[in-house]
Amino acid sequence: MAIVDEFLIxxxxxxxxxxxxxxxxxxxxxxxxxxxxxxxxxxLKTSYRDSDVLxxxxxKLIPENDNDEADEGNAxxxxxxxxxxxxEFWRDVNFDDLLETHSQLSALVNAxxxxxxxxxxxxxxxxxxxxxxxxxxxLAMMLDKRPDLMRRLRKVADEGENRKTLVxxxxxxxxxxxxxxxxxxxxxxxxxEGKKAGIYSFxxxxxxxxxxxxxxxxxxxxxxxxxxxSPPLALYPASQRVTYLYYLGRFLFANNHFYRAQLCLxxxxxxxxxxxxxxxxxxxxxxxxxxxxxxxxPSRAFMSRRESAGILEKFAPIxxxxxxxxxxxxxxxxxxxxxxxxxxxxxxxxxxLLSRCEVLVWRSLCRQVFLLTYQFPSEPSSRKxxxxxxxxxxxxxxxxxxxxxxxxxxxxxxxxxxxxxxxxMKTPDLLPPQQGPKKLSAEQGIIFGNKMPNLLEMExxxxxxxxQGLLHGFISHxxxxxxxxxxxxxxxxxxxxxxxxxxxxxxxxEKEGKEAEVPGWVKTERKGFxxxxxxxxxxxPVGSG
Amino acid sequence: MSAAPASGTTPPTNKAAxxxxxxxxxxxxxxxxxxxxxxxxxxxxxxxQEETEVPGDNTHLWEESxxxxxxxxxxxxxxxxxxxxxxxxxxx
Numbered sequence: 001m002a003i004v005d006e007f008l009i010x011x012x013x014x015x016x017x018x019x020x021x022x023x024x025x026x027x028x029x030x031x032x033x034x035x036x037x038x039x040x041x042x043x044l045k046t047s048y049r050d051s052d053v054l055x056x057x058x059x060k061l062i063p064e065n066d067n068d069e070a071d072e073g074n075a076x077x078x079x080x081x082x083x084x085x086x087x088e089f090w091r092d093v094n095f096d097d098l099l100e101t102h103s104q105l106s107a108l109v110n111a112x113x114x115x116x117x118x119x120x121x122x123x124x125x126x127x128x129x130x131x132x133x134x135x136x137x138x139l140a141m142m143l144d145k146r147p148d149l150m151r152r153l154r155k156v157a158d159e160g161e162n163r164k165t166l167v168x169x170x171x172x173x174x175x176x177x178x179x180x181x182x183x184x185x186x187x188x189x190x191x192x193e194g195k196k197a198g199i200y201s202f203x204x205x206x207x208x209x210x211x212x213x214x215x216x217x218x219x220x221x222x223x224x225x226x227x228x229x230s231p232p233l234a235l236y237p238a239s240q241r242v243t244y245l246y247y248l249g250r251f252l253f254a255n256n257h258f259y260r261a262q263l264c265l266x267x268x269x270x271x272x273x274x275x276x277x278x279x280x281x282x283x284x285x286x287x288x289x290x291x292x293x294x295x296x297x298p299s300r301a302f303m304s305r306r307e308s309a310g311i312l313e314k315f316a317p318i319x320x321x322x323x324x325x326x327x328x329x330x331x332x333x334x335x336x337x338x339x340x341x342x343x344x345x346x347x348x349x350x351x352x353l354l355s356r357c358e359v360l361v362w363r364s365l366c367r368q369v370f371l372l373t374y375q376f377p378s379e380p381s382s383r384k385x386x387x388x389x390x391x392x393x394x395x396x397x398x399x400x401x402x403x404x405x406x407x408x409x410x411x412x413x414x415x416x417x418x419x420x421x422x423x424x425m426k427t428p429d430l431l432p433p434q435q436g437p438k439k440l441s442a443e444q445g446i447i448f449g450n451k452m453p454n455l456l457e458m459e460x461x462x463x464x465x466x467x468q469g470l471l472h473g474f475i476s477h478x479x480x481x482x483x484x485x486x487x488x489x490x491x492x493x494x495x496x497x498x499x500x501x502x503x504x505x506x507x508x509x510e511k512e513g514k515e516a517e518v519p520g521w522v523k524t525e526r527k528g529f530x531x532x533x534x535x536x537x538x539x540x541p542v543g544s545g
Numbered sequence: 546m547s548a549a550p551a552s553g554t555t556p557p558t559n560k561a562a563x564x565x566x567x568x569x570x571x572x573x574x575x576x577x578x579x580x581x582x583x584x585x586x587x588x589x590x591x592x593x594q595e596e597t598e599v600p601g602d603n604t605h606l607w608e609e610s611x612x613x614x615x616x617x618x619x620x621x622x623x624x625x626x627x628x629x630x631x632x633x634x635x636x637x
Contacts, residue, residue, distance in 0.1 A: 134586075305601070329620065372616060372625050
């Protein structure tokens with residue numbers, strides 16, 4: 001019997017028995033494949049050049065079953081259209097032309113998703129749709145990394161307006177399948193039954209593509225829809241849970257929701273297979289970045305882990321600089337001198353680390369200056385509030401600014417020998433470089449380029465730290481001092497004035513209810529409208545937007 | 546088509562990726578730059594809680610109190626010198 005005939009008869013049989021997995025196994029496109037697929041292609045090329053002939057042949061061998069028995073599956077027009085597209089794909093495909101292959105595969109996936117949409121029989125196509133969509137996504141990702149091929153496409157696309165990139169267009173196609181699965185009406189909203197089983201498979205493909213083409217804002221709608229319609233994430237397989245939480249964590253990170261990002265990424269990391277180093281490593285990079293911004297540093301426990309090799313070293317100089325309040329070292333740790341700037345940038349964490357962790361450096365610097373200048377009262381019952389002189393802070397900051405500008409200690413003629421009375425000697429002031437201070441760009445300086453920090457700016461920074469809860473006390477403008485409140489009750493001025501960053505930020509997140517709920521992460525079963533309790537605390541009146 | 550199911554158990558590899566293997570020779574520097582940038586697909590679909598466990602300390606992954614009270618290290622020592630000068634000028 002001809003291969004095409006045998007193939008179609010088998011397919012027809014699988015439809016009858018609703019054998020979704022056999023369908024998936026037969027309806028493949030990604031090489032390497034058994035020789036039979038090549039023979040199929042060959043036969044299609046020789047005997048079915050005419051698509052109308054092909055169409056009639058498919059309808060003949062996969063007949064719709066009139067005697068509609070409840071238990072039996074059946075063919076439907078959307079499926080027949082897909083079958084025609086599938087055989088045409090094999091007839092016309094040329095794997096040497098990857099761009100053309102992508103457009104043919106796109107058409108095939110679209111037909112497949114349309115077949116999936118049938119409300120009675122469509123679900124039998126779910127594994128096939130997932131498989132073909134994954135093939136398409138993989139091909140799109142691969143093409144995106146081939147500028148030599150994409151250039152050709154761009155030339156064609158430039159002529160049209162509002163063009164989308166190939167990756168974005170692919171994401172959009174697959175998103176159709178995602179939406180279809182998500183919005184399927186099933187008896188039990190809380191079970192991943194029927195097409196709902198495919199929600200996270202498609203969501204993860206779409207997310208991967210959106211991150212690849214840097215259109216992550218388009219993921220917003222996807223997360224909102226999942227929040228509204230998805231069964232709990234915990235009911236899906238581990239690989240889907242971890243992948244999804246990784247992308248959700250990155251999305252939240254990119255949108256400055258570091259606390260929630262940390263919750264997702266930690267959960268992804270904890271649930272990831274111990275041997276999947278690539279995935280653990282990718283998760284860990286963002287998990288460390290989010291935690292550092294929140295005032296938590298990776299502990300020694302990570303040192304023995306394979307996935308952290310080469311990563312910890314990149315972050316360590318940053319945390320060291322934060323601990324000491326050393327702004328110069330902090331700028332270096334993220335600057336070109338570190339050799340890691342490009343890496344941080346490529347990962348999309350350079351700017352968040354620079355802008356968010358700088359706040360922590362300022363806090364530590366205030367603490368350092370306080371530690372070095374504060375005279376603990378000789379009388380334990382003293383009621384005087386411990387204070388930090390803003391002038392001292394200015395001196396410390398101006399010193400750092402001078403170092404950044406290339407100021408240096410004068411060369412000591414007696415270098416190498418320690419003066420017998422060295423402890424009584426004044427260290428010489430820094431001198432500006434002979435050719436003048438190094439020209440700093442805006443972000444290279446402490447405040448702005450070569451601007452020497454002054455009282456006004458330091459007061460503003462201290463005020464901002466107080467407002468963020470990172471310093472506990474108040475500023476006395478007339479005295480030019482920051483005074484610590486509650487030193488006696490909180491076990492000394494250091495504990496009282498400089499609370500641990502993580503404690504402060506965690507307490508704030510909890511107060512704002514960020515601990516309990518992460519949009520996009522369905523943790524609990526949703527209650528139905530009958531007999532269940534509906535939480536309306538977050539609901540707004542109609543018309544309030 | 547009876548051969549299809551029989552060989553269906555072999556894991557599919559990307560023909561497209563195979564194809565690029567030849568052409569990556571001349572674009573190696575770019576490829577090296579992007580080393581393991583991408584979050585790969587998992588090789589298995591599901592696993593148990595036990596399979597996620599790694600040896601070693603799993604309870605104390607993050608340092609929450611990390612303030613450095615050591616005033617003898619380099620930066621702190623330099624700062625101390627600068628602050629001494631401020632003190633001296635205040636007394637004058």
